[in-house]
Amino acid sequence: MDLQRDSMWAYIKCSDGRTEEREFPAGVYIEIGDILEDGSVVIDVPYPDEIEEDMDFPDLYDD
Numbered sequence: 001m002d003l004q005r006d007s008m009w010a011y012i013k014c015s016d017g018r019t020e021e022r023e024f025p026a027g028v029y030i031e032i033g034d035i036l037e038d039g040s041v042v043i044d045v046p047y048p049d050e051i052e053e054d055m056d057f058p059d060l061y062d063d
Contacts, residue, residue: 011044
């Protein structure tokens with residue numbers, strides 16, 4: 001995954017109750033529950049539809 005060019009999308013709940021989808025620039029990392037500068041709250045961070053073959057995933061189990 002090339003973090004220099006890939007943007008991140010998230011679903012946001014605005015302070016007035018609306019929800020919207022926003023794009024964040026490459027290199028910005030957000031999580032569910034984060035409060036943004038404008039008072040909006042991150043309610044969902046969808047995963048990409050396609051997983052690249054060269055992505056590294058941490059081992060979930062330790063033997």
